[in-house]
Amino acid sequence: MNKQDDNNYISTGSEWSFELIEKYDEAIAKIAKEYNLDTYQNQIEIISSEQMLDAYSSVGMPLGYHHWSFGKQFLNSEQNYKRGQMGLAYEIVINSDPCIAYLMEENTMMMQALVVAHAAYGHNSFFKGNYLFKAWTDASAIIDYLLFAKNYISRCEERHGIDEVEKILDSCHALMNYGVDRYKRPVPISAEEESKRQKEREHYMQQQVNELWRTIPVNSDNDDEISKARFPDEPQENLLYFIEKNAPLLEPWQREVIRIVRKIAQYFYPQRQTQVMNEGWATFWHYTIMNTLYDRKLVDEGFIMEFLTSHTAVVYQPPFDSKWFSGINPYTLGFAMFQDLRRICEYPTDEDKQWFPDIAGSDWLITLDFAMRNFKDESFILQYLSPKVIRDLKLFSIKDDDQVQHYEITGIHNENSYRYVREQLSQQYNLSMKEPNIQVWDVDLRGDRSLTLRHIPHQRVPLADSTADVLKHVHRLWGFDVHLFSVDEGDKVAEYHCPPIEPEEPSE
Amino acid sequence: MGLTHIIDRRLNGKNKSAVNRERFLRRYRDHIKKAVSEAVGKRSITDIERGESISIPSKDLDEPIFRSGQGGVRETVNPGNKEFTTGDQVARPPGGQGGQGSGQGEASNSGEGMDEFVFQISQDEFLDFMFEDLELPNLIKKQLKDTTSFKYLRAGYANQGNPAKINIIRSLQKAYGRRIALTGKKRETIKELELKLLTLEASPENHTEEIKALKLSIDALKKRIKKIPWIDEFDLKFNQHIKHPVPSTSAVMFCLMDVSGSMSQMHKDIAKRFYILLYLFLKRNYKKIDVVFIRHHTSAKEVDEEEFFYSRETGGTIVSSALKLMDEIIKQRYPAADWNIYAAQASDGDNWNDDSPLCSKLLREGILPQVQYYSYIEITKLEHQSLWHEYEKLNADFPENFSIQNISDESEIYPVFRELFSRKGSHHE
Numbered sequence: 001m002n003k004q005d006d007n008n009y010i011s012t013g014s015e016w017s018f019e020l021i022e023k024y025d026e027a028i029a030k031i032a033k034e035y036n037l038d039t040y041q042n043q044i045e046i047i048s049s050e051q052m053l054d055a056y057s058s059v060g061m062p063l064g065y066h067h068w069s070f071g072k073q074f075l076n077s078e079q080n081y082k083r084g085q086m087g088l089a090y091e092i093v094i095n096s097d098p099c100i101a102y103l104m105e106e107n108t109m110m111m112q113a114l115v116v117a118h119a120a121y122g123h124n125s126f127f128k129g130n131y132l133f134k135a136w137t138d139a140s141a142i143i144d145y146l147l148f149a150k151n152y153i154s155r156c157e158e159r160h161g162i163d164e165v166e167k168i169l170d171s172c173h174a175l176m177n178y179g180v181d182r183y184k185r186p187v188p189i190s191a192e193e194e195s196k197r198q199k200e201r202e203h204y205m206q207q208q209v210n211e212l213w214r215t216i217p218v219n220s221d222n223d224d225e226i227s228k229a230r231f232p233d234e235p236q237e238n239l240l241y242f243i244e245k246n247a248p249l250l251e252p253w254q255r256e257v258i259r260i261v262r263k264i265a266q267y268f269y270p271q272r273q274t275q276v277m278n279e280g281w282a283t284f285w286h287y288t289i290m291n292t293l294y295d296r297k298l299v300d301e302g303f304i305m306e307f308l309t310s311h312t313a314v315v316y317q318p319p320f321d322s323k324w325f326s327g328i329n330p331y332t333l334g335f336a337m338f339q340d341l342r343r344i345c346e347y348p349t350d351e352d353k354q355w356f357p358d359i360a361g362s363d364w365l366i367t368l369d370f371a372m373r374n375f376k377d378e379s380f381i382l383q384y385l386s387p388k389v390i391r392d393l394k395l396f397s398i399k400d401d402d403q404v405q406h407y408e409i410t411g412i413h414n415e416n417s418y419r420y421v422r423e424q425l426s427q428q429y430n431l432s433m434k435e436p437n438i439q440v441w442d443v444d445l446r447g448d449r450s451l452t453l454r455h456i457p458h459q460r461v462p463l464a465d466s467t468a469d470v471l472k473h474v475h476r477l478w479g480f481d482v483h484l485f486s487v488d489e490g491d492k493v494a495e496y497h498c499p500p501i502e503p504e505e506p507s508e
Numbered sequence: 509m510g511l512t513h514i515i516d517r518r519l520n521g522k523n524k525s526a527v528n529r530e531r532f533l534r535r536y537r538d539h540i541k542k543a544v545s546e547a548v549g550k551r552s553i554t555d556i557e558r559g560e561s562i563s564i565p566s567k568d569l570d571e572p573i574f575r576s577g578q579g580g581v582r583e584t585v586n587p588g589n590k591e592f593t594t595g596d597q598v599a600r601p602p603g604g605q606g607g608q609g610s611g612q613g614e615a616s617n618s619g620e621g622m623d624e625f626v627f628q629i630s631q632d633e634f635l636d637f638m639f640e641d642l643e644l645p646n647l648i649k650k651q652l653k654d655t656t657s658f659k660y661l662r663a664g665y666a667n668q669g670n671p672a673k674i675n676i677i678r679s680l681q682k683a684y685g686r687r688i689a690l691t692g693k694k695r696e697t698i699k700e701l702e703l704k705l706l707t708l709e710a711s712p713e714n715h716t717e718e719i720k721a722l723k724l725s726i727d728a729l730k731k732r733i734k735k736i737p738w739i740d741e742f743d744l745k746f747n748q749h750i751k752h753p754v755p756s757t758s759a760v761m762f763c764l765m766d767v768s769g770s771m772s773q774m775h776k777d778i779a780k781r782f783y784i785l786l787y788l789f790l791k792r793n794y795k796k797i798d799v800v801f802i803r804h805h806t807s808a809k810e811v812d813e814e815e816f817f818y819s820r821e822t823g824g825t826i827v828s829s830a831l832k833l834m835d836e837i838i839k840q841r842y843p844a845a846d847w848n849i850y851a852a853q854a855s856d857g858d859n860w861n862d863d864s865p866l867c868s869k870l871l872r873e874g875i876l877p878q879v880q881y882y883s884y885i886e887i888t889k890l891e892h893q894s895l896w897h898e899y900e901k902l903n904a905d906f907p908e909n910f911s912i913q914n915i916s917d918e919s920e921i922y923p924v925f926r927e928l929f930s931r932k933g934s935h936h937e
Contacts, residue, residue: 018514025512042512051517054524069571071532074525075627082628098513105518120512166535174572319588328587396589398598401581406597412589425585436574461580469572 007297014108014306018046021103024113025120031292032121036365037285039124040139041098044116052104053078055092061264062094063146065153067169093119095127095271097139110306113299117289122282129373130277132270142267149260152198156253168254171473172240172261177435179240179262180269202252212445213248235439235454239474240265242440248449249479258477273376273431280334281372284342287311287335317393328428336389337380341368344386351387377429385422387413397424402460436463438484450481457488463496471498533633539564540629544637545922560634563624635788660749669746678745686743691733698733701726758796759880760842761787762851764830768805769822770858775887778918779854780817782885785925786852794848800837804830810837827859827895831870844878851875851882857893864894868902876906884912885924 010023021044032039047055057074058064094100101119103112127133157165172179236242243250244258271278290311294304317332318324341359344352345367348360359367371384389395396412397420411417411424427433441454451474455463463486475482475498486494533540543562592598629637665678705722708715763783765776790797801816802808808829811819834851842849859867876882884899886892892914899912913924 018516021514022512025514029512044512044514045517046515047517047520051520051524057525057528066527066531068528068531068535071525071528071530072569072625074529075532076625079627102517162531162534166531170571177573317587319590320586321588321590325588328585332587393587394589395585395587396592397583397585398592399581399583400600402579406599409592409594409596409598410583412592412594414594417594421585424583427583428585436576438574457580459581459583461582462577464575464577466570466572466575467577469570470574473572 007300009300010293010298011109012300012302014110016107016109016112020109021046021112021116024109025116027293027298028113028117028121028289031289032117032125032285035285035288036369037121037125038128039099039121040096040128042120042124043098043100044120045100045102046105047102048105049081052092052102053081055102061146062096062100062143063150065150065169065260066157067173068166069170069173091115091119093123094142095123095133095137095139095267096142099124099127099139108306110299110303111310113293113303114286114290114307114310118282118286121289122285123278125285126274126278126281126372129369130270130274130376131374132273132376136270137267145263149264152256152260156257160253165257167476168257169261171476172258174470174473175239175243175477176261176265178438179238179265181238181241181266182432198256202256206252209246209248209250212246213449230442231445232440232443235441237437237439238262239438239440239453243474243477246443247478250477270376273378273429276330276334276337276377276429277372277375277380278334279330280336280338283311283315283331283335284338284368287339319394328425333389333393336392337384337386338368338371340386340389341371341384343388355386356384378426378431381429382422382426385425387415387418390418390421395421395425397421433458436461441485448481449479450483451478453482453484455484455486455494457486457493460488462486462494467496468498468500471496474498533629536564536569537637539568541637544629544634547634558634559628559630561626561628563626566623566625569625660751663748663750665745666748667742667745669748673746673749675745675747679739679743682745683739683743686740687736687738690736694729694733698726698729701729758798758846759790759794759848759850760798760800761790762800762802762834762837762849763816764802764804764834764851764853765816766805766825766827766830766855766858767803767816767819767821768825768858770825770856775854775856776817778887778915778921779885781918781921782854782915782925783852785921786850786883790850798842800834802830802833802837804833808833824860825855825858826863827853827855828863828866828870831867831875835870835874838875838878849879851879853882853884855884855886855895857886857888857890857896859893859895861894864898867895868898871899871902871910872905876902876910879909881909881911882906883910886912886914887916888914889916 010027011020025042025044053074055062056077057070064070091104092102099120101115101124103115107115127137127139133139153165153169232242240258240262244255244262247255250258290299290304290307293299315329315332315335317329318326342364344356344360345362345364348356352360371380375383391413394413397410397417399408399410401408411420413421437456437458438453439456440451442452444450444452453474457463463484467484471482471484482498484496485492540562543564544560547560665675701722705719705726708719708722712719761783765771765779767776787797787799799813801811801813803811803816803821804825804827805821805823806826806829810833830853838844838849871882886896896912896914899910903910903912913927915921915924
């Protein structure tokens with residue numbers, strides 16, 4: 001009874017209204033500021049569940065070019081949603097400036113506040129602060145660029161027909177993961193410049209390609225040398241870039257389409273590398289902010305209970321032998337790590353002091369901010385995964401060697417293997433380990449113009465059956481024969497060709 | 509960080525994905541068509557009017573990417589350890605085809621239960637796929653294909669319009685009202701002044717100046733009243749008309765069926781499906797369709813749908829009775845000039861032998877010249893009898909609007925239906 005007297009609840013029911021969202025946003029923004037969260041300006045959009053389905057299927061792009069695969073995605077999510085197999089995500093947030101967060105109209109007031117805290121302040125500050133996003137994406141330009149891409153592609157469809165454009169897009173999508181420079185810092189994209197320079201580029205690019213494929217030998221004396229030298233001289237990891245620049249037969253518009261897919265792949269690349277961190281960070285902040293709201297008596301017990309229920313569901317990690325298990329839940333791992341990082345700062349144990357001498361007892365706000373800014377999943381785990389989190393999640397590593405009859409447990413949550421488990425988990429988030437390492441190896445410039453790719457297997461893991469199908473797409477883009485060799489420490493272990501040929505013909 | 513913008517997007521339309529969805533249907537139209545035509549064969553009679561869930565083998569719509577295959581050495585970290593310690597050997601899961609999916613999202617997801625990609629198409633899409641490539645026979649003859657004609661209906665008055673539609677009375681009323689409103693004050697003053705003038709004019713000698721002044725101001729006022737336009741642009745009122753679609757295309761569909769003892773429920777079900785298809789098919793092309801059910805054994809009777817399909821009769825068969833009745837009904841209620849007449853006759857082929865030539869004659873002279881299309885389906889696995897042979901002869905004379913087909917079991921309905929209504933030029937051997 002007396003509790004009611006000193007409260008100043010923002011709301012008590014579960015119905016939301018625009019004024020209430022505004023009030024919550026103000027309260028949350030105030031708290032976020034106290035915690036030094038630096039964000040882009042927020043744009044919160046209320047949408048219906050159908051619109052959420054739409055947003056889903058365009059892989060989170062607020063506007064995308066048209067392609068059947070997005071339609072497939074849409075039908076799939078629609079079907080799952082209608083059958084009740086899938087709840088819709090509470091939110092989608094776009095890495096743009098202003099940062100766009102979608103709230104579904106079906107959400108309760110608590111959910112809306114949770115999403116505001118999670119997306120509009122958690123993810124938003126991550127987008128703005130993390131080094132990968134800073135280096136790879138230009139939040140202020142993405143919307144314009146997507147619009148440019150959409151318009152460009154529909155113009156191509158008008159001019160060259162839907163089927164032609166669809167073919168190129170299919171092939172580009174097949175290689176989308178190989179459309180990024182993993183190590184080189186890319187040039188930020190700007191829509192305005194893109195469309196301005198696009199015409200020039202078409203011309204210039206074609207010229208370059210023509211130069212490369214000139215059939216008259218420049219100088220007959222060093223002809224032998226030329227034919228021996230490999231082109232490119234260094235293996236190239238960015239297949240789409242290489243094809244865009246060097247494929248002999250592509251028309252200028254086709255090169256531009258490749259470029260668009262490449263640029264979009266690049267925009268999403270940081271997200272793929274920071275899933276654990278990004279979700280962990282956002283979850284950590286919604287948890288912290290919601291509790292602060294409760295501590296300040298801005299929300300009532302019903303609100304915080306409802307919050308805890310859904311928060312617990314989000315960070316639930318089914319054990320490996322559960323039928324619900326489908327890998328490590330990035331929300332769980334990320335949230336546990338940031339929570340633990342704060343604990344190490346605020347209440348360090350002897351173990352923490354031994355493992356993290358630099359941060360044990362430090363200012364948690366500064367330490368977390370530093371971690372958020374300067375790492376990606378792989379390095380974040382390697383740096384900060386503590387013995388306590390390994391114990392809490394009961395992590396263990398298991399080795400599956402197809403030449404050995406049994407699986408082997410290589411590490412569990414004990415003193416001897418903390419470091420080992422940590423390294424293994426870190427590797428698991430290394431994208432270049434997850435995706436087969438395939439690079440452009442050689443082009444037969446003076447001969448049949450064939451393109452040779454090289455796959456370097458990691459731990460003897462071969463390529464999947466889909467490889468032959470992907471090669472068809474490479475072949476479509478390249479226009480001439482494509483070869484792919486798996487070379488493990490100098491030994492050729494597998495080869496794929498498109499069009500398929502008898503195995504004895506190709507020479508190294 | 510600036511102020512947060514909160515935007516209500518709910519009214520922004522939800523069909524952002526419509527184009528992508530349509531692209532998907534376009535790409536997989538062959539798969540979908542096949543699924544639809546199977547569904548038509550299988551569906552129960554009463555629920556032809558809904559969408560359908562289509563399933564396509566997942567591998568057909570795979571988007572391949574470079575992935576790691578089975579084999580080699582893999583090490584993964586998993587949560588929830590219970591009893592393992594370092595160095596333990598664990599037996600491989602039996603039959604572990606999908607294997608150790610952990611850390612390999614795609615691999616474990618596609619492992620089981622995902623062999624089929626299932627999605628819904630709407631009723632409209634279903635019917636579109638079902639009727640694709642079909643065309644109503646003789647449709648061109650009456651130029652009916654989906655040409656909705658419009659009638660203009662009066663719908664009050666509007667302030668804008670073209671000069672031909674000016675409503676004179678309304679416009680003048682408005683102008684009159686405006687003139688009254690704008691001149692009221694002045695006319696009142698004129699009245700007052702004239703009254704004064706009258707009194708003054710009783711003794712004009714003393715007030716010549718005043719009278720002059722009064723007359724002047726009265727004149728001035730009158731002039732000003734005159735300057736008010738008699739009619740102004742905003743007085744104009746126009747008759748407003750709205751376009752109203754007229755069901756210019758109406759059709760009547762005659763269902764004729766033999767209900768004699770030899771027709772089993774199975775026969776009737778097959779016939780019913782055929783009628784449903786025909787009905788749906790017509791519905792897509794005509795705004796208004798009447799359906800007339802005529803059943804017959806030795807004598808014919810017009811009945812309602814329920815009785816048509818489900819009441820049982822016994823006895824012999826005289827087909828001509830039904831044709832006679834149909835001809836009468838056409839003459840009374842559905843003159844060929846106003847109606848597009850379609851007829852579908854279903855029978856197991858039984859007829860009283862002497863009656864068949866009469867049927868042929870009735871069709872040739874009475875019915876066929878009036879109808880758009882007459883289809884006869886014979887549901888039998890046996891030898892054709894006299895009726896079929898008579899009709900075959902007719903077919904040669906009326907290739908345009910008469911056709912006969914044989915159905916021996918349910919799965920043949922749709923192909924036969926398509927055959928009957930397939931686009932001209934694409935069939936005929």
